Amino acid sequence: MSVSPLVCVKRVVDATSEVVLTEDAQGVDGRYAGFTTSAHEECAVELAVRIAADGGAATVMTLGDDDAVEQLRAALAVGCAAATHVVADPQAFGPADVAREIAAVVRDHEAAGTPHELVLLGNDAADTGDFQVGIRLAYELGWPVVNGVNTVTVADGEVTATGSGPDGHETFRLPLPAVVTVLEGGVEPRYPSVPGRMKAKKAPIEERRPTADPVGPSRVRLVLPPPSPSTVQVLGEGPASAPAVVDLFEQLGVLAR
Amino acid sequence: MIVVLVEVTPAGEVVETSREAMTFARDLAAAGGGVPIDAVVVGHPDDALVGTLASYGARRVHALTGPAYESFSGAAWAAGLMAVRERAGAVVVTAAGTARGNEVLAHVAARSGLPMAANVVSFSSLSPFTVTRQVVGGAALEEMSLSQRPAIFTLAGHAVEATPAATAGAGELVVETPDVADADLLARVVSTEEPEPDLSGTLKSARVVVGAGRGAGSAEGFDDLLELAELLDASLGVSRVVTSLGWRPHHEQVGQTGSRISPDLYIPCGISGAIQHWAGCSSAKVILAINTDPDAPMVTKATHAVIGDLHEIIPAVNAEIRRRRG
Numbered sequence: 001m002s003v004s005p006l007v008c009v010k011r012v013v014d015a016t017s018e019v020v021l022t023e024d025a026q027g028v029d030g031r032y033a034g035f036t037t038s039a040h041e042e043c044a045v046e047l048a049v050r051i052a053a054d055g056g057a058a059t060v061m062t063l064g065d066d067d068a069v070e071q072l073r074a075a076l077a078v079g080c081a082a083a084t085h086v087v088a089d090p091q092a093f094g095p096a097d098v099a100r101e102i103a104a105v106v107r108d109h110e111a112a113g114t115p116h117e118l119v120l121l122g123n124d125a126a127d128t129g130d131f132q133v134g135i136r137l138a139y140e141l142g143w144p145v146v147n148g149v150n151t152v153t154v155a156d157g158e159v160t161a162t163g164s165g166p167d168g169h170e171t172f173r174l175p176l177p178a179v180v181t182v183l184e185g186g187v188e189p190r191y192p193s194v195p196g197r198m199k200a201k202k203a204p205i206e207e208r209r210p211t212a213d214p215v216g217p218s219r220v221r222l223v224l225p226p227p228s229p230s231t232v233q234v235l236g237e238g239p240a241s242a243p244a245v246v247d248l249f250e251q252l253g254v255l256a257r
Numbered sequence: 258m259i260v261v262l263v264e265v266t267p268a269g270e271v272v273e274t275s276r277e278a279m280t281f282a283r284d285l286a287a288a289g290g291g292v293p294i295d296a297v298v299v300g301h302p303d304d305a306l307v308g309t310l311a312s313y314g315a316r317r318v319h320a321l322t323g324p325a326y327e328s329f330s331g332a333a334w335a336a337g338l339m340a341v342r343e344r345a346g347a348v349v350v351t352a353a354g355t356a357r358g359n360e361v362l363a364h365v366a367a368r369s370g371l372p373m374a375a376n377v378v379s380f381s382s383l384s385p386f387t388v389t390r391q392v393v394g395g396a397a398l399e400e401m402s403l404s405q406r407p408a409i410f411t412l413a414g415h416a417v418e419a420t421p422a423a424t425a426g427a428g429e430l431v432v433e434t435p436d437v438a439d440a441d442l443l444a445r446v447v448s449t450e451e452p453e454p455d456l457s458g459t460l461k462s463a464r465v466v467v468g469a470g471r472g473a474g475s476a477e478g479f480d481d482l483l484e485l486a487e488l489l490d491a492s493l494g495v496s497r498v499v500t501s502l503g504w505r506p507h508h509e510q511v512g513q514t515g516s517r518i519s520p521d522l523y524i525p526c527g528i529s530g531a532i533q534h535w536a537g538c539s540s541a542k543v544i545l546a547i548n549t550d551p552d553a554p555m556v557t558k559a560t561h562a563v564i565g566d567l568h569e570i571i572p573a574v575n576a577e578i579r580r581r582r583g
């Protein structure tokens with residue numbers, strides 16, 4: 001049986017360097033940092049493409065502003081066959097709002113004759129870290145959900161998913177249709193090929209509007225933690241600092257033998 | 258009343274982060290005029306476990322037992338937790354911000370149609386109930402309002418220090434077998450294997466870790482770093498760039514999505530110190546950063562630093578170690 005998963009991605013600020021807040025303190029300003037797809041979702045995309053390789057087609061979706069098309073095209077370039085864009089300001093949407101919009105896409109695609117038996121999401125978004133969208137989606141759809149897994153395979157109408165739990169490596173088995181949230185670490189996301197990138201540039205993207213006004217997140221405001229003062233002791237520059245480094249090792253007692 | 262979901266190790270002990278959650282619940286209870294705290298555990302606790310929870314201020318310990326709770330299902334745990342909370346009329350439901358804690362409380366929030374705050378570090382006001390939580394991997398904080406009841410949140414690891422209460426709670430054990438719908442058991446653990454003896458185990462417990470990031474340059478660029486690790490009897494820990502480029506295996510990754518390490522000495526070489534990496538190494542006692550960029554976050558946050566090219570510095574350090582050893 002072939003499965004055509006839906007995989008959900010989010011355009012997030014690439015917070016690898018300094019984080020700057022927007023003026024209204026309601027979001028992170030990405031103008032300097034740039035944007036990316038969260039690491040967990042890159043793995044979810046990879047899993048969706050692998051699952052669809054068995055005769056299905058993976059659809060990628062996002063709820064985001066116009067620029068989020070970049071994240072959709074990145075997923076199309078690595079093998080997703082179709083893309084859906086719910087055009088909206090993601091900052092105005094709380095986890096329950098996003099879950100409702102994903103559920104609406106699932107229902108509409110089913111009504112259009114292209115059902116998704118499986119929805120893959122990241123375990124938590126790199127920016128808001130809410131840990132809820134996948135679970136809220138499962139309740140919207142009335143489907144079972146597993147969380148924070150690294151590998152997902154589908155066979156005979158069943159999902160097998162594995163991840164690391166508090167007591168060891170856990171295996172979950174659940175019937176389709178199902179929701180799965182993915183943690184980085186089980187698969188290596190592939191790099192887009194040149195033809196993949198070319199194809200993604202031209203691929204059509206289904207554009208939609210949200211089905212309802214958002215309730216919004218329960219955010220009051222964002223704040224930055226106070227920077228901790230630097231107390232670094234510079235031992236030197238270049239290879240000439242080797243004796244000072246080894247002195248430190250001796251002082252810390254890590255050189256003993 | 259406050260209900261705290263408490264996690265227990267296979268050896269039957271309360272996990273550290275759950276003791277932190279009990280401690281935080283007590284602060285909240287005190288601010289609220291001394292409301293009682295009930296702990297919820299899955300499985301049948303022994304007297305020692307009930308005693309520990311009492312010493313952390315638990316008035317009651319509710320034990321969720323029965324076939325539905327024998328293997329983990331987020332929905333089933335949430336159903337049990339909600340049954341306890343409804344009967345007790347709790348105004349707060351909380352847990353440690355672990356994978357389990359966040360998952361089960363997200364189920365509770367979804368079932369209740371209420372917001373949830375993940376990874377809270379403090380609360381600033383009771384009315385309206387306002388919490389502060391970590392977002393963007395800890396690089397920013399969010400103030401969030403939880404004005405509806407019950408307020409549902411998880412506590413970030415090490416946001417508070419676990420300390421027993423000045424006066425112990427009664428610690429009355431209540432064994433519960435709440436009903437769980439079949440639908441809530443569809444996604445449950447079918448098997449658990451002992452973790453493979455992979456090398457991240459040694460990484461997590463290593464006294465010294467040599468770190469390497471994009472600055473290593475290539476898979477071949479690790480030779481000198483591996484030699485340093487050998488000379489110091491250290492483990493190798495790498496940044497995510499290194500694993501995504503396929504230079505080293507994933508189990509060597511340190512950070513938010515890799516291992517969290519707390520060695521006596523961490524030597525990050527050619528690692529910028531992005532917040533997600535820092536999340537995994539900030540508990541190192543001493544950090545010696547080696548980087549070409551004196552303004553790299555890893556350098557400014559380190560205890561010691563050497564500025565320059567790791568490919569020149571590491572061979573010189575290795576030679577110096579060999580020279581001193583004679």
Ligand SMILES: Cc1cc2nc3c(=O)[nH]c(=O)nc-3n(C[C@H](O)[C@H](O)[C@H](O)COP(=O)(O)OP(=O)(O)OC[C@H]3O[C@@H](n4cnc5c(N)ncnc54)[C@H](O)[C@@H]3O)c2cc1C
Nearest residue numbers: 470471472496497512513514515527528529533534549567
């Ligand atoms: C959701 C999410 C989860 C993540 N989880 C993790 C995680 O668990 N672990 C993790 O590490 N990252 C994680 N990241 C990625 C993280 O944001 C950074 O991209 C990554 O840590 C950067 O790796 P790096 O420091 O090796 O590379 P870069 O940021 O490219 O830094 C390279 C550094 O090396 C220095 N350098 C270059 N050449 C030399 C040389 N010859 N000698 C000395 N110094 C040199 C440069 O000055 C620079 O400081 C995550 C990101 C996201 C979004």
